[in-house]
Amino acid sequence: MGTGKEICSKMTLEEKAGLCSGADFWHLKGLERLGIPSVMVSDGPHGLRKQDMVADHLGINDSIPAVCFPAACCTAGSFDRELLKQMGKVIGEECLAEEVSVILGPGMNIKRSPLCGRNFEYFSEDPYLTGELAKAFVQGAQGCGVATSPKHFAVNNQEAWRMSISAEVDEQTLREIYLPAFETVVKEAQPKTIMASYNRINGVYASEHHRLLTEILRDEWGFDGYVMSDWGAVDRRVEALKAGLDLEMPSSNGINDAEIVQAVKDGRLEEAVLDQAVERILTVILDYTSRYQAVVWDKEKDHAEARRIAEESAVLLKNEGVLPLNSQQKIAFIGEFAKAPRFQGGGSSHINAFKVSNALDAVSGLGNVHFAQGYRLEEGTEEQLIAEAVTLAANSDVAVVFAGLPESYESEGYDRQHIDLPSNQNALIEAVAAANPKTVVVLHNGSVVAMPWANQVAGILEMYLAGQAIGEATVNLLYGKVNPSGRLAETFPYQLEDNPSHLNFPGDGDKVQYKEGLFVGYRYYDKKKMDVQFPFGYGLSYTTFSYQDLKVSHTTCQDTDQVEVSVRVTNSGNRAGKEVIQLYVNRQVDSSLRPVRELKGFEKIALGPGESKEVTFTLTKRSFAEYNTLLEDWYVPSGDYVIEIGKDSRTIVLSQNISVKSSQVLPFVIHRNTTLGELMENPKTRAWTEGLKRKIDAFFHPDGVDQDDAVSDDIGDSIFKNMPLRGVLPFVEMTSDELDDVIKELNEQI
Numbered sequence: 166m167g168t169g170k171e172i173c174s175k176m177t178l179e180e181k182a183g184l185c186s187g188a189d190f191w192h193l194k195g196l197e198r199l200g201i202p203s204v205m206v207s208d209g210p211h212g213l214r215k216q217d218m219v220a221d222h223l224g225i226n227d228s229i230p231a232v233c234f235p236a237a238c239c240t241a242g243s244f245d246r247e248l249l250k251q252m253g254k255v256i257g258e259e260c261l262a263e264e265v266s267v268i269l270g271p272g273m274n275i276k277r278s279p280l281c282g283r284n285f286e287y288f289s290e291d292p293y294l295t296g297e298l299a300k301a302f303v304q305g306a307q308g309c310g311v312a313t314s315p316k317h318f319a320v321n322n323q324e325a326w327r328m329s330i331s332a333e334v335d336e337q338t339l340r341e342i343y344l345p346a347f348e349t350v351v352k353e354a355q356p357k358t359i360m361a362s363y364n365r366i367n368g369v370y371a372s373e374h375h376r377l378l379t380e381i382l383r384d385e386w387g388f389d390g391y392v393m394s395d396w397g398a399v400d401r402r403v404e405a406l407k408a409g410l411d412l413e414m415p416s417s418n419g420i421n422d423a424e425i426v427q428a429v430k431d432g433r434l435e436e437a438v439l440d441q442a443v444e445r446i447l448t449v450i451l452d453y454t455s456r457y458q459a460v461v462w463d464k465e466k467d468h469a470e471a472r473r474i475a476e477e478s479a480v481l482l483k484n485e486g487v488l489p490l491n492s493q494q495k496i497a498f499i500g501e502f503a504k505a506p507r508f509q510g511g512g513s514s515h516i517n518a519f520k521v522s523n524a525l526d527a528v529s530g531l532g533n534v535h536f537a538q539g540y541r542l543e544e545g546t547e548e549q550l551i552a553e554a555v556t557l558a559a560n561s562d563v564a565v566v567f568a569g570l571p572e573s574y575e576s577e578g579y580d581r582q583h584i585d586l587p588s589n590q591n592a593l594i595e596a597v598a599a600a601n602p603k604t605v606v607v608l609h610n611g612s613v614v615a616m617p618w619a620n621q622v623a624g625i626l627e628m629y630l631a632g633q634a635i636g637e638a639t640v641n642l643l644y645g646k647v648n649p650s651g652r653l654a655e656t657f658p659y660q661l662e663d664n665p666s667h668l669n670f671p672g673d674g675d676k677v678q679y680k681e682g683l684f685v686g687y688r689y690y691d692k693k694k695m696d697v698q699f700p701f702g703y704g705l706s707y708t709t710f711s712y713q714d715l716k717v718s719h720t721t722c723q724d725t726d727q728v729e730v731s732v733r734v735t736n737s738g739n740r741a742g743k744e745v746i747q748l749y750v751n752r753q754v755d756s757s758l759r760p761v762r763e764l765k766g767f768e769k770i771a772l773g774p775g776e777s778k779e780v781t782f783t784l785t786k787r788s789f790a791e792y793n794t795l796l797e798d799w800y801v802p803s804g805d806y807v808i809e810i811g812k813d814s815r816t817i818v819l820s821q822n823i824s825v826k827s828s829q830v831l832p833f834v835i836h837r838n839t840t841l842g843e844l845m846e847n848p849k850t851r852a853w854t855e856g857l858k859r860k861i862d863a864f865f866h867p868d869g870v871d872q873d874d875a876v877s878d879d880i881g882d883s884i885f886k887n888m889p890l891r892g893v894l895p896f897v898e899m900t901s902d903e904l905d906d907v908i909k910e911l912n913e914q915i
């Protein structure tokens with residue numbers, strides 16, 4: 166058939182323009198005369214959402230029956246790269262079975278606010294964790310020959326005005342918080358496509374953002390697939406093409422294709438730009454068709470995988486001796502979600518699950534369980550239902566309340582207004598807990614919720630939106646068939662108002678200011694030493710773990726060195742379990758404008774009772790670096806850093822100091838407001854500045870005697886260090902023009 170380039174050379178201008186937009190909602194155009202098939206793309210990413218009938222991208226119409234896996238809010242809790250890789254592989258194979266060439270995901274935007282309606286589709290508030298998990302998913306799916314489309318590139322962190330809002334974010338925050346996960350995925354997993362988001366970034370639509378789509382994505386990170394638009398995200402087609410947006414989705418009904426043709430004819434668009442886009446699209450199509458192999462899709466087997474993934478991801482948040490349950494106990498299962506669980510979110514990721522398990526069915530035969538309705542979804546408090554639940558709870562050994570957010574509370578398309586559970590559920594939980602102190606709450610939600618009853622209950626199991634096998638997974642975790650091992654990928658604050666984006670979310674309709682900068686999630690709560698309900702990285706197990714022997718290969722090193730870190734972890738309890746070992750870097754040097762600590766490594770290991778294992782991490786320059794806007798590069802300020810091993814961002818169990826020396830020199834440009842302190846620090850200007858200091862001293866103490874008690878030496882030094890160059894003129898008999906000459910000379914010297 167030939168390469169993309171060869172095929173492109175045989176295409177007419179109209180054919181080329183046509184290939185750059187969809188044929189319909191889910192297909193690219195084919196070209197029969199040149200043997201190019203019309204390939205299909207499909208949502209996910211938590212399963213296959215292949216629409217056969219009336220197509221839409223909002224989850225309105227049904228798709229083929231498929232397996233609904235846990236959503237990203239849930240799988241992120243696994244902190245397990247292998248698990249995500251396996252999930253990507255299973256979904257990749259389903260795509261092959263259904264002849265889908267691209268799975269539209271993973272969703273990997275940062276959870277800036279708990280209110281974002283699509284948080285359930287995103288992994289974390291932390292870019293490192295997001296990048297590692299998304300990378301694993303992409304590797305798993307693409308290993309099957311199916312392409313992925315990590316989305317939504319970039320800075321798409323809310324649903325309010327999602328197609329037009331401009332995310333106003335400074336360069337350092339962009340580089341350190343909102344882009345790194347995409348960077349990791351592109352550099353380490355080479356996704357074959359990327360989806361450009363709807364929103365604007367600092368005023369420019371993502372789909373027309375040359376700097377993002379070409380300079381950063383391709384030139385810096387080496388992306389070589391094609392960029393597609395989110396559905397309907399293209400504003401001006403020709404500008405988008407020039408910026409690096411290759412494929413417009415879905416079809417524009419020929420309107421934008423004609424624009425492209427006209428622009429080439431008018432000379433407004435170089436044909437070479439169009440050719441490049443066509444070649445990129447063709448290359449991915451050809452790659453898929455050449456690697457395509459028919460596979461058989463075993464839905465039951467994949468259902469079992471969905472269950473395992475849910476079990477590995479759920480987070481045990483509280484357990485005061487109440488869990489695991491045992492089959493001799495009389496247990497009350499209370500609440501609608503025990504019978505009809507909420508297991509996925511709404512919108513484009515909505516899967517037509519071929520079956521859904523619920524906890525009540527899953528527990529039958531295993532335990533002595535009785536059910537009470539407790540509440541009705543989306544309806545007010547019904548005293549009768551609460552009274553029945555309370556009676557059952559009082560007569561049971563343990564009461565388990567299945568609570569969570571109704572579907573209408575969170576979805577693609579709109580943001581949440583608050584983080585509360587429905588008030589009838591809160592009332593129920595409090596009443597049940599008052600009747601039986603051994604009350605456990607099982608949560609079904611796509612994003613954080615406030616838990617005003619947290620101190621009144623004995624156990625909390627966060628299932629999130631755990632996919633269609635949620636019922637079996639929940640029962641297996643409650644009864645200890647599986648030992649919980651998930652950890653929170655996001656902080657649970659006590660109240661919405663504590664969140665760092667609170668004063669600037671969702672913006673004014675035109676712009677949303679990311680004023681919290683780097684201080685997103687735990688980076689903020691930890692810096693503020695603010696009490697939170699549950700910190701980032703938190704999660705319990707039915708066993709306990711102890712940590713020993715932290716070893717760090719260097720205590721002093723260059724930023725270019727690799728630092729090996731190892732730690733021994735022991736299962737000190739009497740059950741097999743899994744621990745997530747978290748490595749944070751806590752910067753000591755110039756720390757005032759920096760987060761306290763940042764996650765730079767994690768590993769999940771399985772340990773039998775009494776078993777120990779050594780876990781190793783490799784840190785590189787990037788583990789210590791900030792993005793420096795003067796250098797336009799990653800930079801490690803020389804100084805001290807602490808390597809911390811934590812169970813969560815608030816529980817550091819071992820730490821070791823390390824001193825890192827930078828191999829880069831920051832550009833130093835002297836101007837009238839450069840301080841004498843800065844000049845003293847620089848070896849090239851130190852001697853000159855000392856001379857200046859002597860002159861100033863002589864001005865204030867002509868006879869060499871310091872008689873001013875009000876200004877101690879420390880105060881004097883500090884005043885001197887903070888003095889801008891222009892401030893010294895009166896003391897050293899220099900005119901303003903002379904100062905400019907001096908500055909010029911100094912700049913030439915350094």
Ligand code: BGC
Nearest residue numbers: 208222223269316395396513
């Ligand atoms: C969503 C994407 C999705 C696409 C196709 C858009 O509305 O933002 O995440 O992949 O529709 O359904």
